[in-house]
Amino acid sequence: GAVVSQHPSRVICKSGTSVKIECRSLDFQATTMFWYRQFPKQSLMLMATSNEGSKATYEQGVEKDKFLINHASLTLSTLTVTSAHPEDSSFYICSARGVFFAASSYEQYFGPGTRLTVT
Amino acid sequence: AQSVSQHNHHVILSEAASLELGCNYSYGGTVNLFWYVQYPGQHLQLLLKYFSGDPLVKGIKGFEAEFIKSKFSFNLRKPSVQWSDTAEYFCAVGVYQKVTFGIGTKLQVIP
Numbered sequence: 001g002a003v004v005s006q007h008p009s010r011v012i013c014k015s016g017t018s019v020k021i022e023c024r025s026l027d028f029q030a031t032t033m034f035w036y037r038q039f040p041k042q043s044l045m046l047m048a049t050s051n052e053g054s055k056a057t058y059e060q061g062v063e064k065d066k067f068l069i070n071h072a073s074l075t076l077s078t079l080t081v082t083s084a085h086p087e088d089s090s091f092y093i094c095s096a097r098g099v100f101f102a103a104s105s106y107e108q109y110f111g112p113g114t115r116l117t118v119t
Numbered sequence: 120a121q122s123v124s125q126h127n128h129h130v131i132l133s134e135a136a137s138l139e140l141g142c143n144y145s146y147g148g149t150v151n152l153f154w155y156v157q158y159p160g161q162h163l164q165l166l167l168k169y170f171s172g173d174p175l176v177k178g179i180k181g182f183e184a185e186f187i188k189s190k191f192s193f194n195l196r197k198p199s200v201q202w203s204d205t206a207e208y209f210c211a212v213g214v215y216q217k218v219t220f221g222i223g224t225k226l227q228v229i230p
Binding site: 004034036041042043044046049093095107108109110111112113 | 123155161162163164165168209217218219220221222223
């Protein structure tokens with residue numbers, strides 16, 4: 001149980017275009033979803049936390065107008081990279097916490113990630 | 120803000136060797152601690168976690184970790200590694216609902 005999927009797994013786009021990445025919890029309802037970014041040889045860096053039905057909370061240094069996050073349902077969150085540039089090329093990973101998790105639980109289930117390349 | 124440091128970035132072991140991966144965190148208050156594993160081509164999976172109670176935590180696949188509060192450490196151990204343990208291991212600390220990850224340690228087990 002507790003499976004999280006991401007789509008697409010890989011995407012190549014031209015500079016200036018926008019790209020949408022989907023994150024779905026397949027067999028549980030996710031009250032909270034997290035978006036991370038991972039650079040080569042670096043750790044996962046939390047970009048934002050989104051709770052279903054409310055605005056995402058962005059980490060310091062993350063441009064909310066560039067990385068649009070929508071968590072419209074309990075099973076789907078989307079990250080849209082707007083006006084992408086080569087420096088946005090990275091590995092984006094989402095994770096989700098379910099309604100059945102205790103409030104004190106930090107346990108998250110991770111998606112497989114999306115490799116974004118901006119040319 | 121909390122931070123996590125993993126001392127070994129790349130570890131190479133022969134099968135049956137013992138494993139210990141170091142993890143230290145910086146935060147003075149109550150923390151929740153995790154080890155995640157990412158096998159080649161797969162996504163992150165929870166290996167084990169510590170919330171409270173017995174500081175020696177046992178996880179899946181024979182892994183265990185010990186929380187030593189005085190040392191701010193949560194080292195991962197396995198007495199005898201297998202080739203299938205080849206993966207990247209991430210230590211993480213949770214504070215106030217936010218989880219911070221270490222840089223990861225790549226473990227390569229040679230048959």
